[in-house]
Amino acid sequence: MEHNSYSGLPNERVKAANGIDYAYRDTGPTDDGTGVPLVLLQHFRGNLDNWDPALIDALARARRVVAFDNAGVGGSTGRTPNTVDRMAHDAIAFIEAIGAGGLGQGPVDVLGFSLGSFVAQQIALTRPALVRRLVLASSAPQGADGMHGWAPEVIGAIGNPETSPAEYLSVFFTGSPASLGAGRQTLQRIYGARSEDRDTVTDWATREAQYDAVCTWGIPDHAKLQRLGCLRMPVFVANGDNDPMILPHYSHLLAGLIPQARVKIYADSAHGFLFQHHAEFAADVDAFLGGP
Numbered sequence: 114m115e116h117n118s119y120s121g122l123p124n125e126r127v128k129a130a131n132g133i134d135y136a137y138r139d140t141g142p143t144d145d146g147t148g149v150p151l152v153l154l155q156h157f158r159g160n161l162d163n164w165d166p167a168l169i170d171a172l173a174r175a176r177r178v179v180a181f182d183n184a185g186v187g188g189s190t191g192r193t194p195n196t197v198d199r200m201a202h203d204a205i206a207f208i209e210a211i212g213a214g215g216l217g218q219g220p221v222d223v224l225g226f227s228l229g230s231f232v233a234q235q236i237a238l239t240r241p242a243l244v245r246r247l248v249l250a251s252s253a254p255q256g257a258d259g260m261h262g263w264a265p266e267v268i269g270a271i272g273n274p275e276t277s278p279a280e281y282l283s284v285f286f287t288g289s290p291a292s293l294g295a296g297r298q299t300l301q302r303i304y305g306a307r308s309e310d311r312d313t314v315t316d317w318a319t320r321e322a323q324y325d326a327v328c329t330w331g332i333p334d335h336a337k338l339q340r341l342g343c344l345r346m347p348v349f350v351a352n353g354d355n356d357p358m359i360l361p362h363y364s365h366l367l368a369g370l371i372p373q374a375r376v377k378i379y380a381d382s383a384h385g386f387l388f389q390h391h392a393e394f395a396a397d398v399d400a401f402l403g404g405p
Contacts, residue, residue, distance in 0.1 A: 136188030154229030160187030285385030353386030
């Protein structure tokens with residue numbers, strides 16, 4: 114498959130063994146020398162069009178990248194489950210289905226962002242042989258103190274039926290001129306680069322189910338923190354230094370619980386640090402995935 118810009122890729126579909134038809138986009142070289150594709154897991158309420166094309170294109174220069182809508186999200190069929198565990202099983206079904214269709218039967222690399230990073234952790238715990246390397250962006254471990262739901266101003270901004278550009282910027286970017294400028298450029302790329310064949314907008318039932326999953330994940334339970342010691346694959350943990358949604362101290366906590374984890378905090382950035390610093394983050398991910 115020829116590498117095209119993410120903003121121009123067709124929406125493809127694959128039927129999995131669980132009966133779900135998954136919407137996805139597939140980009141990058143078919144053979145990067147490793148044969149290991151990078152599978153992306155999206156944030157709360159996000160669909161295929163909520164990825165920044167600049168980030169995906171940067172990631173896809175060196176490897177095959179596959180983004181998808183999990184069950185019930187966007188253009189995928191089914192009903193969005195209300196637990197991270199069930200979301201992880203649905204994601205595994207997609208990875209297995211796409212493997213039968215050309216990704217091969219070997220392990221994949223996984224990049225999870227926000228809620229997607231919770232799902233990515235659960236995939237790695239449930240099916241460790243499936244994940245070669247793991248990238249956790251804006252993440253927190255299950256059971257950590259202070260994660261039982263998001264701050265009122267955060268969920269008020271991104272949890273309403275419609276999120277305004279100002280509300281999006283207030284959570285995904287800081288108030289500095291540099292960060293806000295990067296945020297406006299991100300919005301232009303996300304909403305301006307693709308006018309036709311856009312993905313289906315996520316519905317309110319998905320919003321409710323996903324937030325239930327987030328709140329359940331965040332119920333304080335220190336025993337659950339110990340689960341992460343089971344992860345033996347290399348893990349890259351990343352966040353912005355001013356993320357109001359998932360505070361950066363959770364990145365350090367997470368990395369400290371995983372035997373082979375490294376952490377990086379990006380300056381003057383918030384929840385959307387990976388969009389604001391897309392070139393730097395993509396280079397860091399590329400170095401991590403290609404490293405020893």
